[in-house]
Amino acid sequence: MSKTITIDPITRLEGHGKITIILDDKGDVERAFFQIPELRGFEAFCVGRPAEDMPQITSRICGVCPSAHHMAGTKALDSLFKVEPTPTAKTIRELFYNLFMFEDHTIHFYYLGGPDFIVGPDAPAGKRNILGVIEKVGVDVAKQVITIRKRCRDIMAEIGGKTIHPVLGLPGGVAKRVSVETRDTIKTFAADAIEFAKFTLQAFDDIVLKNKDYVDLILSDTYYHQTYYMGMVDENNKVNFYDGKIRIVDPEGNPIELFAPDEYADIFAEHVEDWSYIKFPYLRKIGWKGFIDGVNSGLVRVAPLARLNAADGMATPFAQQEYERMYATVGGKPCHNTLAYHWARLIEILYAAERIKELVDSEELSSPDTRNMNLLTPKEGIGIVEAPRGTLIHHYESDERGVLTGVNLMVATLFNSAPICMSVEKAAKKLIKGGNVNDGLLNMVEMAFRAYDPCFSCATHSIMGEMPLNISFQDRYGKKLGSMKRDSYGKETASWK
Amino acid sequence: MAKPKVAFYWCASCGGCGETVVDLADKILDVVAAVDIILWPIAMDFKYKDIRAMEDGSIAVSFINGAVRTEEQKEIAELLRKKSGLVVAFGSCSSLGGIPALANLTSKKKIFERSYLKSPTVVNPEGVVPKTKSKVDGYELALPEFYESVYKLNDVIDVDYYLPGCPPTPDLIVNAVNAILEGKLPPKGAILSPDKSLCNSCDRNESKPEDVAISEIKRVIDVEIDPEKCFLAQGIICMGPATRDGCGASCINGNMPCTGCFGPTDSCKDQGAKMIGTLGAILEGDEEETIDKALDGLVDPAGTFYRYGLSASMLGSARKEEEDE
Numbered sequence: 165m166s167k168t169i170t171i172d173p174i175t176r177l178e179g180h181g182k183i184t185i186i187l188d189d190k191g192d193v194e195r196a197f198f199q200i201p202e203l204r205g206f207e208a209f210c211v212g213r214p215a216e217d218m219p220q221i222t223s224r225i226c227g228v229c230p231s232a233h234h235m236a237g238t239k240a241l242d243s244l245f246k247v248e249p250t251p252t253a254k255t256i257r258e259l260f261y262n263l264f265m266f267e268d269h270t271i272h273f274y275y276l277g278g279p280d281f282i283v284g285p286d287a288p289a290g291k292r293n294i295l296g297v298i299e300k301v302g303v304d305v306a307k308q309v310i311t312i313r314k315r316c317r318d319i320m321a322e323i324g325g326k327t328i329h330p331v332l333g334l335p336g337g338v339a340k341r342v343s344v345e346t347r348d349t350i351k352t353f354a355a356d357a358i359e360f361a362k363f364t365l366q367a368f369d370d371i372v373l374k375n376k377d378y379v380d381l382i383l384s385d386t387y388y389h390q391t392y393y394m395g396m397v398d399e400n401n402k403v404n405f406y407d408g409k410i411r412i413v414d415p416e417g418n419p420i421e422l423f424a425p426d427e428y429a430d431i432f433a434e435h436v437e438d439w440s441y442i443k444f445p446y447l448r449k450i451g452w453k454g455f456i457d458g459v460n461s462g463l464v465r466v467a468p469l470a471r472l473n474a475a476d477g478m479a480t481p482f483a484q485q486e487y488e489r490m491y492a493t494v495g496g497k498p499c500h501n502t503l504a505y506h507w508a509r510l511i512e513i514l515y516a517a518e519r520i521k522e523l524v525d526s527e528e529l530s531s532p533d534t535r536n537m538n539l540l541t542p543k544e545g546i547g548i549v550e551a552p553r554g555t556l557i558h559h560y561e562s563d564e565r566g567v568l569t570g571v572n573l574m575v576a577t578l579f580n581s582a583p584i585c586m587s588v589e590k591a592a593k594k595l596i597k598g599g600n601v602n603d604g605l606l607n608m609v610e611m612a613f614r615a616y617d618p619c620f621s622c623a624t625h626s627i628m629g630e631m632p633l634n635i636s637f638q639d640r641y642g643k644k645l646g647s648m649k650r651d652s653y654g655k656e657t658a659s660w661k
Numbered sequence: 662m663a664k665p666k667v668a669f670y671w672c673a674s675c676g677g678c679g680e681t682v683v684d685l686a687d688k689i690l691d692v693v694a695a696v697d698i699i700l701w702p703i704a705m706d707f708k709y710k711d712i713r714a715m716e717d718g719s720i721a722v723s724f725i726n727g728a729v730r731t732e733e734q735k736e737i738a739e740l741l742r743k744k745s746g747l748v749v750a751f752g753s754c755s756s757l758g759g760i761p762a763l764a765n766l767t768s769k770k771k772i773f774e775r776s777y778l779k780s781p782t783v784v785n786p787e788g789v790v791p792k793t794k795s796k797v798d799g800y801e802l803a804l805p806e807f808y809e810s811v812y813k814l815n816d817v818i819d820v821d822y823y824l825p826g827c828p829p830t831p832d833l834i835v836n837a838v839n840a841i842l843e844g845k846l847p848p849k850g851a852i853l854s855p856d857k858s859l860c861n862s863c864d865r866n867e868s869k870p871e872d873v874a875i876s877e878i879k880r881v882i883d884v885e886i887d888p889e890k891c892f893l894a895q896g897i898i899c900m901g902p903a904t905r906d907g908c909g910a911s912c913i914n915g916n917m918p919c920t921g922c923f924g925p926t927d928s929c930k931d932q933g934a935k936m937i938g939t940l941g942a943i944l945e946g947d948e949e950e951t952i953d954k955a956l957d958g959l960v961d962p963a964g965t966f967y968r969y970g971l972s973a974s975m976l977g978s979a980r981k982e983e984e985d986e
Contacts, residue, residue, distance in 0.1 A: 186800050197797070201804045202731065204673055205772030207780065209764040213964050216882045220920065221968075224760035227677020227828065245882070271683070307687070314686045325915020327684070328677040328828050332915055335882055340916040433784040436777045439795040439802040443776070443783065452784070539882060559781070566882070567960050572780050 183585075183609070185592050191599025195455075196589030198581060198613075200442035207571045215244055215542060215566040219333035222558065225575070230329045231264035231320070232551035233558070235406070238333030240558040243425070244545025244566070247336035247538060252531040256338050258406040259350070259523040260323050260330070261549065265405050266357060266516040267316040268552040269468075269509050272617045273364060274309050277506050280611055281372045285381065301367065312360050315353055322346050337535030350524045357517035358482070365486060365510050372507075373493065383494065386594045387502040387612060389457040389586055390415040392447065392464040394579070395471030396550045397422075402479035403471050403515065405550040411474045412447075415459050417498040419474075425548040428557050432464075432574065444582045445574060455586050463586075466554025466579040467616055468508035473498035478511065480518035486511045502587050505615040509552075542566045551576050553617050580616050587612040665721035665842070668700035668712075669751075670741055672734040673761045673811065674727030678752040681828035688835055695842055696721070712744055720744050722841055724824070726751040728761045728972065729812040733805035742818040749837065749853075750814040753827040753922050756852075758972025760827070762811040765971045766963055769809050813972040823852040825905055827922035827969055833907055854907030856927045859919055863901055863910050865891045873943045876951075878958035881917065892918040893943065896958075898965060903929070903936035922969045931975050933966030 182201055188194040206225055213221060219237035223230035235257060242249055249257070272278070274297055283296035298306040317327045323342060324330030332338045342350075372378045381387075397411045398404040410428070412421040423431055434443040435452040446452050446462035453461045464470075478484040490507050491497050499508075523529065546559045554576030561570035591612035671678065682689065699720065700712065712720075723745040729735050742748055753759040764772060777783060777790045795802050814820050824837055837853045840846055847853070860866050869891035879896040886892075892899035892913075900921030901913075912919055925932040944955050959965065967974045 184800075184802055186798070195798065195800075197802060199802065199804065201733070202673065203772070203776065203791075203807060204730065204761045205764045205767070205776065208767045208772040208775040211775070212766065212961060213763075214880065214960050216880060217961070217964065217968075221760060221763070224675045224677070224827070227675035227680050230675070230677060310686050314684075317684065321911065321914075323915075325913075325917060326911045328680050330915065331912045331917040339881075339886060340888065429781045432782055434780065434782045436783060436785045436789045436791075437795075437797075438789050438792045439797055439804065441791050441804065441807075445782070448784075535885065537885065565960055570781075571775075572782060574782065 183588050183613075185589070185596070187596065187599065191596070193589060193593040193596050196585055196592055197439060198442075198585035198588060199440045200577075200581070201440075203441040207573055210571045211568050213568050215241055215545075215560055215562050215568055216335065218558070218560060218568070218571075220329065220331060222573070223329045225573070227328050229264075229268060229551050229553065231261065231268075231324070231327075232549055232556050234324075234330050234333050235261050236547045236549045236551075236556045236558040238335070239407075239425075239547030239549065240545045240560050241333070241335035241547070242545070243547055244542045244560050244562060245335040245539035246542075247536050247540065249337050250528075250531075250533045250536050252341070252528040252533045253337035253535060254407075255523055255526050255528045256323065256332070256342055256534065259342075259520060259529070260320060260332065261406045262516040262519045262523065263316050263320050263323075265552060266361075266513055266520065267313050267320075269513045269516070270309065270313055270316075270360075270364070272552070273368075273506070273510060273513070274306075277509075277614050277617060280614065281378060281506065282367070285378075285608075285611060300371075305367075308360065308363075312357065316357070319346065319350055319353060322349075334535060335539055336537065339534075341532050341534050342530050344530055347524060347530050350520065354517065354521035354524050357520060358514070361510070361514035361517045362482065364513060368507065368510055379493075382501055382503040382507075384501075386591050386608070387587065387615065388500050389465075389502065389583060389590070390459075390500045391457050391461065391583060392420070393470040393473035393498055394464045394466050394555050395474035396548065396555065397475050398479060400479065401476040403475045403477075403512070403550075404479065405516070405519075407549075410548060410555060412464060413474050413498060415457075415498070415500070417473065425546040425557070428546065428548070428559070428574070429572075434574070434578070440581075442581045443578055445579050446582075455582055455589070457583075457586060463582050464579060465583045466576050467505060467552070468512050469499060469502075469505040470554065471550060472508045472511065478515050480515050480522070483511055483515035483518055486514060502612065502615045505617070509617070553577065554579050584613045584616055587615075664695065664697040666699045666719065667696045668720050668723040668741060668745065669698070670700065670723060670725045670737060672725065672727030672738065672755065672814075673730035674752070674754050674759075677828045678726035678754075681831060682834065685831045685834065688831065692835070692838055696838070712740055715744050717743055718746050720746065722747040722749060724749045724751040725814055726755050726828075728754040728758050729808070729814065729817050730761060730764075731805040731807055735812075735817045738814060738818045747821045747841065748814075748818065749822045749824055750820045751824050752829055753825065753924065753969040755814045756823045756825055756973070757924050757970040758811050758813045759969050762813070762971040763964060763968070764811050765976075769807060772807075811972055816972065821849050822847075823850075825852055825854050825923040826908055829854075830908060830911075832909075852905065852924070852927070854905055854923060857906045858926055859901040859904045859906050859908070859910060859923070862906050863891075863913055865889065865913065869894055874945050875943055875955070876945045877955045878940075878944075880958050880960070883958070886916055888916050898936075898940075898959070900932075900936055900966075900968075902939045903932050903966075920968050921966075924970055924973070931973075932970050933963075933974055933976070936966050937962075 182199040184197040186195040219234045222233040222237045225233050320327045324332040394412045396408045398408045414420050432445050433448040434445050450462035478487045541564050542562045544561045548557050557574040559572040562568050591608050723741045750756045773790050875896045899918035901919040904921045905923040905926050929935040
């Protein structure tokens with residue numbers, strides 16, 4: 165008899181999440197559904213709001229990556245009011261944005277995704293958390309992590325008013341200039357941030373890459389999907405988080421698209437299923453083919469590994485070295501190994517730190533010329549940034565006063581939603597054969613989506629440790645067959661009827 | 662002695678209320694040492710059974726953030742209420758509806774239309790929209806019901822205290838936790854942030870003229886913002902006079918006006934009405950024509966005066982009554 169396995173909630177993503185795995189009559193995995201059981205409806209309730217309020221309103225889509233929405237919204241305002249930000253404004257924005265990427269990626273490695281490697285995927289479940297990380301790397305390192313993050317966020321608050329839901333963005337500029345004192349603070353921080361990023365990569369090297377089991381796990385078929393990849397690139401086709409064109413490569417690594425923000429709707433379409441509140445984007449010219457990978461599938465992955473796959477390299481020297489080293493290790497580009505997202509994320513931390521240093525050294529930073537006030541009559545605007553979790557698109561339409569008449573948002577979670585479903589399905593297939601489920605499934609399933617850094621509050625999990633899971637087995641008519649659960653301390657129990 | 666049990670839960674929220682807990686930085690270790698955290702937002706659905714198995718009132722305090730948008734969130738809030746000695750509404754969404762409650766200016770139907778049918782990227786010729794029960798290849802999948810309106814926490818359960826802000830600051834969180842641990846609790850229903858308006862602690866208060874008088878309301882996109890001067894004196898709407906203190910004037914430090922996320926003070930129940938009153942007092946002229954002109958810059962009154970408070974507003978109530986009929 166067929167069974168349905170429900171994992172509810174899955175966590176560490178922006179919003180609630182739920183996974184349902186369908187087993188066939190033999191007890192092998194037939195389908196997996198990644199459901200988002202929540203919707204807040206920003207696209208509808210932002211209509212009628214003044215456009216300039218959007219950077220602050222849309223930051224409330226996600227309190228973990230508010231700066232991403234804030235900046236995509238701000239860039240959409242530039243486009244809406246047809247205004248070019250001043251060089252100083254661009255510098256401040258990109259600097260602020262890289263500070264954000266630095267702290268956001270850092271927390272993922274030490275608090276969320278990293279513990280699986282630092283402590284170990286097969287370590288006792290209760291140890292696979294920040295406390296286990298502290299045990300492994302030492303209290304001094306933990307303090308370093310807390311301190312560098314706090315310094316970073318304090319600078320962000322100085323520039324943007326708040327770190328959670330910043331206020332700096334205005335069409336054509338930013339609200340506040342960067343003082344000479346702040347500039348000096350950032351200079352000191354940037355040097356330390358680069359060292360911290362190198363230290364983190366070294367830790368990854370020592371703990372993960374020197375352990376053959378981990379390398380095998382990263383390279384295993386369990387976490388492997390051939391998809392298209394997307395990321396923003398600068399004029400040299402190097403990774404950039406704040407500005408540039410969007411590049412897509414096919415599963416062979418061949419560039420197939422290089423488009424400006426206002427072309428996004430020609431490139432992408434979204435598919436709707438009645439069993440999830442989330443939509444499923446795909447390449448319009450290929451069409452919706454379902455939850456499959458390969459060149460004939462229109463699914464495109466985003467976020468760190470996708471960005472590195474889609475670009476020709478990193479624009480800063482140390483990050484470029486690490487980029488080359490990663491691809492030499494994983495066997496060339498593009499890399500389809502989902503767990504390599506973790507590695508790519510660390511390379512991006514180093515890039516962000518190096519980029520902060522470049523920007524803080526630029527002449528414009530502390531100039532009072534923070535705004536271009538020459539706004540034109542608004543009509544339509546599109547802004548794109550690379551959020552930590554992937555390409556983020558804000559699209560606004562307005563009346564001539566700038567009151568919004570239409571809003572379309574395509575966020576990173578959307579782009580990865582179908583691939584996450586596939587990743588979970590594949591991990592489950594490797595684990596569940598003939599209806600046998602073992603406790604290892606829990607962490608393996610978690611690791612399948614954790615690599616993408618699904619966006620949710622970091623703190624909660626850092627304290628509680630292991631993610632609680634509840635898996636219930638039922639037949640296709642909803643009759644309960646049994647259940648298995650793991651509490652927040654990693655204790656697992658099963659019961660069968 | 663057993664440490665007090667503390668639960669965290671999140672409803673319709675952005676995760677910022679969790680992130681602000683991380684911003685406690687090293688102070689979080691003190692919190693963890695003092696309490697036994699038995700539930701975090703991420704754990705909620707799983708802990709149904711565990712929470713149900715607990716004795717009523719055995720959780721010392723539950724901090725609940727987010728607005729109530731789905732049936733599932735309401736049910737869990739009710740469960741936590743039963744099991745907890747104290748419930749604290751954590752943040753703007755839980756206290757007042759927050760940004761998600763802007764959806765009360767539209768409808769479920771329009772939200773679904775915009776998301777699934779009329780977006781420029783959606784290709785949906787068959788008009789598929791998410792359903793609470795669906796069948797895929799013969800397999801049943803379920804989604805929680807999406808309510809018509811967004812509710813604040815005390816619309817669905819009794820709430821003991823409120824921590825305001827989008828999000829609440831780490832300092833306010835530490836103060837609240839300490840007050841609970843030390844048993845130094847204010848009267849039930851208290852909002853755990855200073856009961857005075859933001860203007861009282863705003864650095865720009867000194868540049869606020871005795872009698873602010875403005876002839877027109879200006880939008881931030883239309884003016885160069887003076888980094889020293891009171892926003893209202895510049896003609897820019899700043900919600901400071903109608904908003905509770907406690908945030909450290911962070912947006913104003915970013916050279917942008919207050920948008921009101923801390924909600925009203927005790928003496929005023931409707932934040933928007935208070936702000937409209939304030940504006941009425943400072944707008945020059947009494948001819949209809951001059952007032953209309955002055956208000957040209959106010960393009961979204963509801964979204965401006967009730968940015969975070971629609972579920973608690975007179976407007977919000979009116980809407981819900983209409984639906985009940």
